[in-house]
Amino acid sequence: MIEADVAIVGGGPGGYVCGIRAAQLGLKTVVIEADRLGGECVNYGCIPSKSLITIAKLVDKVKEAEKYGVQSSGVHVDFAQMQKWKSEVIGKLVSGIEFLLRSNHATVIYGEAEVVSKDRISVTTTNGREEVTFRNLVIASGTRSSSLPGLEFDGGLVIGSKEGLDLTAAPRRLLIVGGGAIGLEFASMFQKLGSTITVVEIMDQLLPGTDPEVVRLVHRKLEGRGAKIYLKSKVAKLTKKGSEAEVEVETPEGMVTIVANKVLVSVGRKPRTERMNLKVLGVQTDQRGYIVTNEKMQTNVQGVYAIGDVRGPPLLEHKAAKEGIVAAECIAGLPSAADWKVIPDAVFCDPEVASVGMTEAKAAEAGYKVKRSRFQFAALGRALSTGDPEGFVKIVSNEEDGQVLGVQIVGPEASNLISEAALAIEMGATVEDIAMTIHPHPTLPEAIMEAAESASGRPIHQLKT
Amino acid sequence: MEFKLPDLGEGITEGEVIKWLTKEGDQVKEDQPIVEVMTDKVNVQIPSPRSGRVTKIFVKEGDVAKVGQTIMVIDEGGSGTPPQALVFPAPRPPVAATPAPVQSAPPAQGVLATPATRKLARELGVDIAAVSGSGPGGRIVDDDVKRSAARSGTSTVTVQAAPAASPTGGPREDVVPLRGLRRTISDRMVKSLRTTAQVTHVDEADVTELVLLREALKGSAEKRGVHLTYLPFIIKALVPALKEFPYVNSSLDEQGGSIILKKYYNIGVATDTEQGLVVPVVKDVDRKDIFELAGEIEKLSSKARGGQLSLDDVHGSTFTITNVGAIGGLFATPIINIPEVAILGLHKIAKRPVVREDKIEIRDTTYLSLSFDHRVFDGAYAARFTSRVVETIQDTKKLLAEVL
Numbered sequence: 001m002i003e004a005d006v007a008i009v010g011g012g013p014g015g016y017v018c019g020i021r022a023a024q025l026g027l028k029t030v031v032i033e034a035d036r037l038g039g040e041c042v043n044y045g046c047i048p049s050k051s052l053i054t055i056a057k058l059v060d061k062v063k064e065a066e067k068y069g070v071q072s073s074g075v076h077v078d079f080a081q082m083q084k085w086k087s088e089v090i091g092k093l094v095s096g097i098e099f100l101l102r103s104n105h106a107t108v109i110y111g112e113a114e115v116v117s118k119d120r121i122s123v124t125t126t127n128g129r130e131e132v133t134f135r136n137l138v139i140a141s142g143t144r145s146s147s148l149p150g151l152e153f154d155g156g157l158v159i160g161s162k163e164g165l166d167l168t169a170a171p172r173r174l175l176i177v178g179g180g181a182i183g184l185e186f187a188s189m190f191q192k193l194g195s196t197i198t199v200v201e202i203m204d205q206l207l208p209g210t211d212p213e214v215v216r217l218v219h220r221k222l223e224g225r226g227a228k229i230y231l232k233s234k235v236a237k238l239t240k241k242g243s244e245a246e247v248e249v250e251t252p253e254g255m256v257t258i259v260a261n262k263v264l265v266s267v268g269r270k271p272r273t274e275r276m277n278l279k280v281l282g283v284q285t286d287q288r289g290y291i292v293t294n295e296k297m298q299t300n301v302q303g304v305y306a307i308g309d310v311r312g313p314p315l316l317e318h319k320a321a322k323e324g325i326v327a328a329e330c331i332a333g334l335p336s337a338a339d340w341k342v343i344p345d346a347v348f349c350d351p352e353v354a355s356v357g358m359t360e361a362k363a364a365e366a367g368y369k370v371k372r373s374r375f376q377f378a379a380l381g382r383a384l385s386t387g388d389p390e391g392f393v394k395i396v397s398n399e400e401d402g403q404v405l406g407v408q409i410v411g412p413e414a415s416n417l418i419s420e421a422a423l424a425i426e427m428g429a430t431v432e433d434i435a436m437t438i439h440p441h442p443t444l445p446e447a448i449m450e451a452a453e454s455a456s457g458r459p460i461h462q463l464k465t
Numbered sequence: 466m467e468f469k470l471p472d473l474g475e476g477i478t479e480g481e482v483i484k485w486l487t488k489e490g491d492q493v494k495e496d497q498p499i500v501e502v503m504t505d506k507v508n509v510q511i512p513s514p515r516s517g518r519v520t521k522i523f524v525k526e527g528d529v530a531k532v533g534q535t536i537m538v539i540d541e542g543g544s545g546t547p548p549q550a551l552v553f554p555a556p557r558p559p560v561a562a563t564p565a566p567v568q569s570a571p572p573a574q575g576v577l578a579t580p581a582t583r584k585l586a587r588e589l590g591v592d593i594a595a596v597s598g599s600g601p602g603g604r605i606v607d608d609d610v611k612r613s614a615a616r617s618g619t620s621t622v623t624v625q626a627a628p629a630a631s632p633t634g635g636p637r638e639d640v641v642p643l644r645g646l647r648r649t650i651s652d653r654m655v656k657s658l659r660t661t662a663q664v665t666h667v668d669e670a671d672v673t674e675l676v677l678l679r680e681a682l683k684g685s686a687e688k689r690g691v692h693l694t695y696l697p698f699i700i701k702a703l704v705p706a707l708k709e710f711p712y713v714n715s716s717l718d719e720q721g722g723s724i725i726l727k728k729y730y731n732i733g734v735a736t737d738t739e740q741g742l743v744v745p746v747v748k749d750v751d752r753k754d755i756f757e758l759a760g761e762i763e764k765l766s767s768k769a770r771g772g773q774l775s776l777d778d779v780h781g782s783t784f785t786i787t788n789v790g791a792i793g794g795l796f797a798t799p800i801i802n803i804p805e806v807a808i809l810g811l812h813k814i815a816k817r818p819v820v821r822e823d824k825i826e827i828r829d830t831t832y833l834s835l836s837f838d839h840r841v842f843d844g845a846y847a848a849r850f851t852s853r854v855v856e857t858i859q860d861t862k863k864l865l866a867e868v869l
Contacts, residue, residue: 335587340580401602403577428577428604 002107004030006331007121007134009113009276012039013317014308015140016097018324023104025332030132031106032113032123037097040142040309041317043090044162049185051086052165053348056192061387068387077193079168086165115280136303136331139283139291140324141276143269143309150238151177151265157245158238158263161186167262170194175247175260177235178267179206181347186264187222188350197227198258200249202234207347211359214410217391218349230256238263271310286312295337297327305331319343342406344422346415351391354418357406357425360396371399373431373455375447377411379462382442388412393447395421395431397455402430404452413444420448431455466515467535473504473776479531479599480504482524483645491519493539500536503645507743507779508772517541524597527644529612531599578605589614615652616643646741657803662839665798668851672814673829674861682755689756696788697758699811700732701867702857704751707784710850712842714783716804724841733782733802734762736769743769744802746782755868790814796832806841809854810834 006022008015011033019031036043055077065072101108109132111125121137123130145160147153153160161182170193176183179201187197199206199222206229207215223229233251240246247258271289278285284292284300290312297305305327308320322340329336344356363370376392377383391411397404407421424434434452439445453459473480480502487499498510499519521538524530576583576593577600585607586593596613598605643651657663675698686693707714711726718725730751733744745765747758768774785802788811799810812832819828833855837847857863 335590337587339583339587403602427579428602430602 002030002109002130002132004028004107004132004134006030006136006138006328007032007113007132008138008140009121010034010039010140010142010308010310011037011097011101011108012140012142012308012320013041014142014320014324015039015138016101016324017321018138018140018307018328019101019106019108020104021325021328022331023101023106025328025334027328027332029104029106030109030134031101032109032111032121032132034110034112036094037101037108038090038094040144041320042093042097044165046317047090047093048086048165049161049182049189050348051089052082053185053189055082055085056189057350060192077170079170083166083168112275114275114277116277117280134303136305137281138297138324138327138331139273139276139278139299139304139306139310140308140320141272141310142320143315144272145266146268146270147265148177148235148267151235151263153265157240157243157261158265161264161266164262164264171260171262172196173258173260173262174198175200175245175258175263177263177265179203179208179229179231180266180268181207181345181349182266183264184218184222184347184349186266187227188218188348191222191225191227192350197222198260199227199229200233200235201229201231204232206231207353209359210347210353210355211361211394211408213394214353214355214408217351217410218353221350221390228258269309269315271312273310288312295326295339296330297323297338298330314343314345316343316345340426342422342425344418346418348415351388351411352414353408353410354414355406355408356418356422357404358396359406359408360394363396363398363405368405369399370405371397371402371431371455373397373451375451375454375459375462377444377447380442380444380447380450382444382446383412385442386412393417393451395434395448395451395455397431402432402456404429404431404434407448409447411444411447417445417448420445466517466539466541468514468537468539470502470530470532470534470536471511472532473502473509477504477532477776479529480509481529481645481648482526482536483508484526485522486510487513487519489519489522493517493519502530503649504776507774507776508645509776513539515539515541525595527616527642528597529599529609530597534599576605577603578610582607582610586610586613591617616648646743650741653803654800657800661801661803661806663798663801663836664839664844664847665834665836666844666847666851667796667832667834668848668855669830669832670855670858671819671828671830672858675858675864676814676829678861678864686756686759689760691756691759691763693755693759694762695790695814696734696762696786696811697755698864698868699786699809699854699858700747700750700758701755702854702864703732703784703786703809704730704867705857706850706853708751709853710842710846712846713807713837713850715806715841716783717806717838717841727783729783731781731783733785733805734765735785735787735799735802736766738770738772740772743774743779744782744785745769745774745778746780748781784809786811790831796834799834799836801836801838806838807847808836810836 005027006029008019008031011031015031016037019029022029059077062072062075109123109130111123113121113123116122119133121132151158164186170190174190174195175198176187177200179199187199191197205212205215206219230249230251233249235247236250237248238245245260245263249256249258281301281304283304286292291299291306291310293299293306293311297307299306307323307327309315326336326338342357346354360370360372374392374394378389383389394408396406404424409417431452435456439449450461483503484501487493493499493513495516496512499513500511502509502511517539520540524536530536582605583593591610591613596605596609599609600606683693707730715724715726731746731748732750733746735742735744747761784805785808787799790811790813793813796812797810799808801808814829814831816827817830818825835847835851
């Protein structure tokens with residue numbers, strides 16, 4: 001029997017960060033992980049996918065190396081080695097997390113957790129059962145891929161993102177159902193690794209919710225490299241024929257039949273709570289099963305908190321981690337709360353897409369007098385000199401006082417560029433503030449400064465519109 | 466038009482809105498008093514700059530506004546310019562139904578404050594959505610949050626105090642908000658004690674002759690229409706001492722690393738009023754006779770009691786006297802009226818046995834308490850200064866030369 005001030009179910013980005021912070025604050029902390037520390041992100045999501053995307057980009061660069069005067073021939077991708085390297089990256093992170101938890105004197109138990117009473121969890125470990133009594137419980141059990149009726153995962157032909165990252169070869173013809181962030185990352189990656197891509201998306205654009213101007217570039221690039229994209233379309237029927245799937249897709253132009261070697265379904269995720277027996281606690285959930293909390297991560301049951309994906313969208317590592325800190329601090333009696341204004345997001349498709357704050361449409365909807373300003377990477381020295389000049393930075397600001405409301409970036413290193421924009425919004429910065437801040441030359445962030453200068457009415461490297 | 470808090474006088478950068486004399490929707494006339502503002506010295510009523518309709522009031526009663534900050538909008542009609550109201554985005558829809566037992570956060574997207582300031586607000590238990598910002602574009606800065614916390618300190622007590630009912634059912638505590646003058650005094654006293662090194666030196670004076678002198682001059686004072694108290698005599702007795710001991714009539718410029726010796730003698734007279742202590746200033750006491758001083762003191766104290774002191778009346782003192790003689794007591798340890806460096810407490814005049822030339826006599830005596838800032842001068846200097854004052858008070862010949 002272990003007595004804990006805080007028991008955290010789930011050692012993913014939310015849970016392990018919560019565990020470290022709680023332990024730092026002097027709370028007796030137990031983190032219960034059913035699989036591997038680091039959770040979905042480190043093991044089956046962000047990290048492995050970015051590892052593979054890096055390799056896919058490298059392959060792509062090598063293939064066009066001649067353009068830069070570099071002769072290369074016979075480029076061959078060794079999938080086994082690629083997967084090995086990916087696993088090494090994951091391994092380093094997982095052991096790092098375990099080291100941090102232990103060094104902060106948090107206890108880690110591996111096993112499935114089940115709530116047995118209002119203050120007790122039973123954990124099924126490989127060595128039998130372990131009982132944990134808790135003063136506070138943090139549910140950080142995350143989400144899992146959800147399938148569609150008729151497109152159930154079979155581990156072979158029809159797969160989810162987790163299996164997609166473990167493939168030992170690029171499928172010749174890959175059908176991706178769901179043109180959201182995960183779907184597009186796979187599409188760009190496997191396209192570079194040699195797959196012929198088809199994307200089926202039910203909405204009228206890829207990356208629904210993202211600025212259409214931004215998405216257009218990604219859409220065009222995928223198509224330009226031979227992908228077929230069906231919008232406002234859905235899979236009507238899937239027939240397995242040996243190692244192939246024959247998929248009938250309902251499109252606005254009528255039925256289309258697609259033959260694929262793999263069908264990757266990325267249509268969303270659902271909360272992972274079913275094995276925890278949460279009904280014992282009476283924790284309130286919404287219709288989709290996500291746990292409802294307030295800004296202190298408290299559920300309707302005293303002493304029970306929920307953080308990360310299990311609280312619902314946006315399903316993002318960085319949001320989960322911050323929520324983990326908030327929960328730990330609230331449990332320790334500190335006046336913490338989730339009061340961030342914005343949560344940036346990044347999609348590692350090609351070109352990369354990153355956004356923070358309001359889109360032009362959202363800002364107009366909220367009643368702002370919207371000022372939009374853009375700067376094309378094609379006019380930026382650094383972007384040209386990296387051979388990656390596609391895309392632009394777009395700043396949405398309030399015309400009345402210049403406050404930055406949102407920033408969308410599509411192009412090289414968009415994911416690495418967005419943080420400055422997030423800081424600007426959190427600080428209440430104006431476009432003038434960004435324009436007046438010297439950005440080093442030659443770097444990609446200059447594009448943000450240039451877009452801000454344009455918003456202030458003094459563009460230098462583009463013509464005044 | 467946007468109405469900004471006007472310049473209220475030298476060195477005054479902000480004021481607390483005590484009371485709005487108008488409300489949103491009201492018609493106001495030019496020069497009609499619209500708001501009462503408490504500066505760190507005095508209350509002022511600010512008149513409307515224009516005639517028109519009040520469309521928006523930005524600063525709540527009890528909030529502090531900076532000079533130059535927009536406090537209200539007056540629609541003058543005709544031109545039809547819409548009020549420059551702060552536009553906030555629509556509140557973010559709640560992520561989902563918020564659970565019943567817990568309160569939900571204010572729409573954070575609308576609060577113009579940095580993450581660190583928002584955190585400070587949580588730490589101090591301040592609802593940041595209710596704080597008015599003094600930064601550019603209405604940004605809420607740390608100071609705004611701290612001020613708001615200082616003010617709501619008592620309202621937190623309300624929450625705790627309310628349920629504490631006495632056995633008989635009534636509340637066992639009354640909660641009075643710390644507002645206006647009370648808060649100003651509170652802030653200034655703490656600041657004085659926190660920023661100076663105060664020591665109190667007490668001496669006694671035989672005022673038997675002074676009592677007689679005042680009696681003798683009372684008649685001529687009345688002819689001039691003034692009531693003669695002891696205070697003008699003491700003020701006059703101070704002048705030669707202040708001249709001889711210039712550091713007592715000085716202030717310390719910490720940033721500049723210098724002591725400013727003042728060659729003018731403006732004496733603050735601490736005055737008890739219903740609202741609390743105020744300190745009107747009698748200016749250039751060295752150039753006035755006791756009848757002029759008596760007249761001025763009378764006028765200032767009646768203005769003080771009527772709450773009619775102007776900013777000029779309370780500005781520029783170089784040394785302060787606090788007189789509790791009429792109430793009683795032996796002596797006290799007054800708190801320095803910063804940025805001055807000394808304050809003199811006057812106390813009850815009473816007949817006491819005094820040893821004079823080895824004989825016990827009944828004499829009129831009193832105690833003088835001088836609190837001084839030890840950073841600026843030392844105990845010996847203070848003792849010598851006080852003893853010089855005592856000397857002048859006791860020696861009516863000397864005093865007479867001063868007072869007339």
